[in-house]
Amino acid sequence: MTDGPLERDCVIAGGGPAGMVLGHVLARYGLRVTVLEKHADFFRDFRGDTIHPSTLTLLGELGLRKRFLRLPVHRLPTLDAVLYGHRLHVVDFRTLPPPDDFLVLAPQWDFLDFLAGEAGRFPGFELRRSTAATGLVLDGDRVVGVRATGPDGDLELRATLVVAADGRDSTLRVAAGLTPEGTGVPxxxxxxxxxxxxxxxxxxxxxxxxxxxxxxxxxxxxxxxxxxxxxxxxxxxxxxxxxxxxxxxxxxxxxxxxxxxxxxxxxxxxxxSVQIDHLPRWWRPGFVAIGDAAHAMSPMFGVGVNYAIQDAVALANAVAADLAAGAVPDQHLAEVQRRREIPVARMQRLQRAGHRVVARGAAGRRVAPGWAVRLLGLVLPLVRPRLTRLIGVGFLPEHVRTPSAPSGPPGAGRSPG
The missing domain is CATH 3.30.70 (Alpha-Beta Plaits)
Structure with missing residues (x-):
């Protein structure tokens, strides 16, 4: 074990989209942030590849949009579906306000490598690869740090706030005593x-x-x-x-x-294995879960990455100033949950409704008669703008409110150590 605990403002378990965006935004604020990623790299296939227009907007607010779009990404202005031989133009992102009027497909490992490189420009940001969070450090009921294991053995990191962004099988969620409630998915x-x-x-x-x-x-x-x-x-x-x-x-x-x-x-x-679940409570003193650790989303509509990033931005907006002052009030963590669980619950309801339809098709049963599919093709132009906004922007989109550098908070500009 390393000599003595390392001191941080925030420790984030999980180097996925939620963890990396949160780490970037907080480091941008001048805070000392460590992201623990249990793998040596981000290269794992079959992860969410869709970067929605609302995420492009957030990247623009962080000054990252232009650099991100220089990567070899694939832009999609529309999304089609073929139902029983009928091609339907389901979504047209060009109906959204420019410049974020398209969807981007990018391998998630490229997106995460990009975020890691950009966050690394800030002296307070640290990404520890091949380092897995294994448990929590408690002071009474309050979480005050993380235990982890890495290339050099066991270590302990103390932090004002610990964030579980380690996915639907979250280790820290279990350690915090938070149990998700699942919904049957067919x-x-x-x-x-x-x-x-x-x-x-x-x-x-x-x-x-x-x-x-x-x-x-x-x-x-x-x-x-x-x-x-x-x-x-x-x-x-x-x-x-x-x-x-x-x-x-x-x-x-x-x-x-x-x-x-x-x-x-x-x-x-x-x-x-598709699942939908949510934590009845996302937080405890000194600790909060976001993204799939708080609410596993179905791949339906491809919104899981987007909603996880929205969680990260909402959390950063709520606690950046608190972290700079050295304490995060419990009510601010509760407010993050109250704000984010509303759009999450709405989208999960839509996903469950979609599953009932998709399950029939997956089993080879006809979802709709031919006349209904043709009628849908006639109705789609009328509802397409609303459907596009639902998928491309979502419910209650977040916007970055933390400044690029606060006026002299404790810890501004401190490098990891």
Missing amino acids: IDVLWFGLPKPPQPPPPTLAHLSRHGMVLTIDRGDRYQAGMVIPKGDADDIRARGLPAFRARLSEAVPALGPVVGALTDWDQVKLL
Whole structure:
């Protein structure tokens, strides 16, 4: 173990989008912030790749938008779906106010590396890779630090605020005695990568037919793809064999027929167990959970990354000045939960409603008759702007309120040590 605990203003467990954005915003304020990331790098496939217009707005408020868009990202002005052979233009981000009138697809590891590099410009920011948070340090009922293990052994970090941004299987959430309440979800997703076919169709997020539902996320020269399946069916699908799975994919999306042969081993197919849950209480003195640690979102609408980042910004807005003063009142943590659980609950209700529809398609049952699909195509132009705002901006979008540098708070400009 290192000699004595390290002192920080804030320690964040988890180097995902929520943790990295929170670390950046607080370090920008002049605070000493440490992010603990248990992996050596951010390279893990089948993570959320969608950067929504509201997140682009936040990046602009942080002065990062232009530099981020210089990365090899893929911009999508619209999102299409194919329902029983009918192509529907479901979302048109060009109806949103410019300049944030498109959605960005970027591998999450690129996004996180970018955030880490930008946060590293601030002397108070520290990212400890290969370092896993293992428990909490308590002083009575108050959390005053984190225990962790890293390349040099065990260590202890003391902090005014500890944040769990370590995902839906959060270690620190358990250590804090906070238990999520789950909602039954009828679907799972089998994720895999595929090269694009020689003659790819127009960018299409979802394909629904009597053969099931398949997602295709454009990554330039390849797809991150997923087959939506009834929950618990993964073992049965594997038992039928990979040739049957490839045939099912080809039937569901004929355009993928020429490339499904790229799937040669089940190791290429990963199971995403879809879940929705939430913590009845996100905080305790000196501690708060955000993102998936506070509320696991379904991949439906691709909003999980966006809502996690919104949590991070709301928390930074609420506590940056408190951290600079050396104490975070409990009521400010409670206020963050009250503010953020409203949009989260609304979106989760929509996701649950969507699951009921998608589950029918995943099981091969028809979701709607042909006339209803054609009628939907006629109605969509009327509701598309509202639907676009719902997906692209969401409920109660946050905006960065912390200044780039406060006027002389305790700890401003202190380097990690």
